[in-house]
Amino acid sequence: MNTERNYRYQIELDNREVASPKRDEKKEKLRVIFITGLLSLILIAIILYTLPLTVLSWEGVVVYASIVSLVIFLFILLFRYFAILFLAYFYITKYTVESKSDFTPFISIIIPAYNEGVNLKTSVESLLKLNYPNYEIIIVNDGSTDNTKEIGENLVGMRTGKISKVKVSLINKPNGGKSKALNAGIQYSKADFIVCMDGDSVLTPDTLRNAVVHFVDPNVGAVAGNVKIANRKKWLTDLQALEYVEGLNLARSAQGFIRLVNIIPGPIGMFRKEALKDVGYYASDTFAEDADLTLKILAVGWKVNYEPNAQALTEAPIKLHQLLKQRYRWTRGILQAIRKHKRHLINPTINFNNTLVLWGMLYEALIWPAMNIFANLFFISVAIFNDMSSLIFYWWVSIALLDFMSAVYCIAVEKEEFRLVPWALIYRMVFVLVIDITKAMATVEEFLGFEMEWGHLERVGLGNKK
Amino acid sequence: MELIPILSLIILVATISTFILAIGAYILYKIRERKGKKGVAGQPDTIEAELVTPTKVVAETRTTLTGEPIYTTATERETRLRPTFVPPRETRTRTTRTNITTRYTAPITKENIEPEQYTSAQKFKRYTTNTNVGSKVRETRNEESLKWR
Numbered sequence: 120m121n122t123e124r125n126y127r128y129q130i131e132l133d134n135r136e137v138a139s140p141k142r143d144e145k146k147e148k149l150r151v152i153f154i155t156g157l158l159s160l161i162l163i164a165i166i167l168y169t170l171p172l173t174v175l176s177w178e179g180v181v182v183y184a185s186i187v188s189l190v191i192f193l194f195i196l197l198f199r200y201f202a203i204l205f206l207a208y209f210y211i212t213k214y215t216v217e218s219k220s221d222f223t224p225f226i227s228i229i230i231p232a233y234n235e236g237v238n239l240k241t242s243v244e245s246l247l248k249l250n251y252p253n254y255e256i257i258i259v260n261d262g263s264t265d266n267t268k269e270i271g272e273n274l275v276g277m278r279t280g281k282i283s284k285v286k287v288s289l290i291n292k293p294n295g296g297k298s299k300a301l302n303a304g305i306q307y308s309k310a311d312f313i314v315c316m317d318g319d320s321v322l323t324p325d326t327l328r329n330a331v332v333h334f335v336d337p338n339v340g341a342v343a344g345n346v347k348i349a350n351r352k353k354w355l356t357d358l359q360a361l362e363y364v365e366g367l368n369l370a371r372s373a374q375g376f377i378r379l380v381n382i383i384p385g386p387i388g389m390f391r392k393e394a395l396k397d398v399g400y401y402a403s404d405t406f407a408e409d410a411d412l413t414l415k416i417l418a419v420g421w422k423v424n425y426e427p428n429a430q431a432l433t434e435a436p437i438k439l440h441q442l443l444k445q446r447y448r449w450t451r452g453i454l455q456a457i458r459k460h461k462r463h464l465i466n467p468t469i470n471f472n473n474t475l476v477l478w479g480m481l482y483e484a485l486i487w488p489a490m491n492i493f494a495n496l497f498f499i500s501v502a503i504f505n506d507m508s509s510l511i512f513y514w515w516v517s518i519a520l521l522d523f524m525s526a527v528y529c530i531a532v533e534k535e536e537f538r539l540v541p542w543a544l545i546y547r548m549v550f551v552l553v554i555d556i557t558k559a560m561a562t563v564e565e566f567l568g569f570e571m572e573w574g575h576l577e578r579v580g581l582g583n584k585k
Numbered sequence: 586m587e588l589i590p591i592l593s594l595i596i597l598v599a600t601i602s603t604f605i606l607a608i609g610a611y612i613l614y615k616i617r618e619r620k621g622k623k624g625v626a627g628q629p630d631t632i633e634a635e636l637v638t639p640t641k642v643v644a645e646t647r648t649t650l651t652g653e654p655i656y657t658t659a660t661e662r663e664t665r666l667r668p669t670f671v672p673p674r675e676t677r678t679r680t681t682r683t684n685i686t687t688r689y690t691a692p693i694t695k696e697n698i699e700p701e702q703y704t705s706a707q708k709f710k711r712y713t714t715n716t717n718v719g720s721k722v723r724e725t726r727n728e729e730s731l732k733w734r
Binding site: 124125126127128129130131132133134135271272275276277286287288289290291292293295303307439440443444447495496498499502503508509510511512515548549552553556557560571 | 599603610611629633641642
């Protein structure tokens with residue numbers, strides 16, 4: 120319990136945001152229908168015209184098209200895998216030989232909290248153990264309906280940190296979403312470097328020291344941290360832990376090599392305030408405010424680095440429907456962010472790097488899940504209708520082997536638990552397939568303009584192991 | 586029976602089951618989400634909030650490394666996102682949200698620039714009642730309802 124005297128002030132926060140690009144949704148829908156329809160008609164016409172000129176029958180066309188698609192899929196799968204592995208390897212090699220400096224500017228850590236009463240205390244306590252001399256903590260209670268306000272008020276004070284006293288402040292504001300909560304904290308912050316994290320995340324002691332070093336380079340606008348799953352020992356959270364190591368962090372290391380990380384994760388991201396100011400801070404017109412902000416920062420020419428040793432432990436969804444809810448939001452949010460930046464997508468002369476990043480994101484969000492679903496459907500149909508069930512076995516063996524090797528490499532590099540490696544055997548054929556189906560559905564619904572809302576994931580608490 | 590056909594069958598069944606599970610889980614998720622949907626309200630330009638801090642807030646004159654003032658005055662609101670400090674609700678006069686010039690602008694915590702002026706009655710009360718105290722004491726008492734722009 121904090122017995123110090125705290126001061127209360129009424130403040131007024133600027134609630135405005137940079138206006139998002141104007142959209143005519145009706146026109147966009149019509150355009151999508153028109154373009155996809157036209158492309159389909161052209162494809163059908165080409166097949167109808169060229170089929171009599173070949174030796175293929177109608178049934179043969181389907182088999183032929185399927186095999187060609189599969190070969191392309193396999194090629195992309197292997198290319199993607201090895202490109203990520205090599206780039207990540209180069210980055211980690213480069214990173215481990217670079218020296219560190221004693222750059223320790225003042226940093227504000229902002230914790231947006233909406234109904235995070237279960238986790239807030241653990242989260243702030245982890246921040247007080249940071250091995251960094253010069254920082255403050257700003258908790259933004261975003262109109263919580265639980266006991267977040269009371270817990271936050273108890274945490275306010277000049278607290279004893281690992282190296283120095285740490286000022287903990289609290290802003291109580293009406294509910295307005297994560298972006299507005301983060302903007303409120305940024306408004307109040309006096310620092311030139313800002314760390315944005317989640318109310319359910321815990322930072323490891325050397326996070327600030329490792330991340331801030333990147334800002335010695337004046338071209339770096341932001342640094343993405345390394346997110347890990349805290350609540351493990353359940354099959355769903357173990358699979359997510361593997362996914363974060365193998366799927367997300369490996370890709371982020373590869374992007375770190377070219378200094379174009381495309382998403383600064385919500386649980387841990389450090390920003391130069393100047394870069395935030397350049398892009399008009401967070402916006403709440405997408406459901407992936409972190410992806411949107413990163414794209415805006417890249418678009419104005421800042422570099423975005425990745426720091427594997429700036430680690431945040433976060434609470435993963437423990438139920439399947441919560442996981443699907445999270446991924447549904449991520450997919451639609453990323454598509455919304457890409458749409459906001461479509462000018463860069465179609466015109467590489469504005470900022471080639473940004474165009475490259477956007478196409479990569481579009482591929483991962485849109486094309487990759489569809490290809491994975493298609494490949495699985497292809498093998499199922501071949502196994503059932505063509506009596507070639509051994510194909511699905513060899514498919515599984517090759518994919519599982521690839522994932523297994525990749526998992527061993529990633530886990531060794533990140534000094535993670537080797538216990539997670541066996542999950543690689545069902546990672547792609549079960550876990551990724553389930554996620555990809557939700558991603559595909561979310562993509563369709565995003566293009567059709569279905570309504571959605573943020574929602575809130577149920578929290579058990581990082582300190583409460585069930 | 587050979588091993589590979591058995592394993593193939595197992596994987597085939599597992600993959601089909603995963604498909605069914607994934608689609609089923611997605612449908613259930615959508616059904617859950619459909620319950621209790623709320624409309625989206627418009628957002629005001631400014632919102633009132635409360636700051637709880639361990640240190641006293643004094644008029645801000647610090648600048649960032651880039652040389653800009655950390656807090657802008659209320660009239661500079663077009664350019665920067667900065668908090669404006671306001672007095673408690675009960676002491677505020679009715680103002681419109683959009684009219685910035687009519688908003689309360691509390692004095693900066695510097696020494697009083699203008700000398701205090703009193704009527705004869707006030708002068709009398711000033712030295713005879715407990716409710717009228719010196720400007721220094723008054724300033725200390727009012728610290729908490731301070732005072733930022």
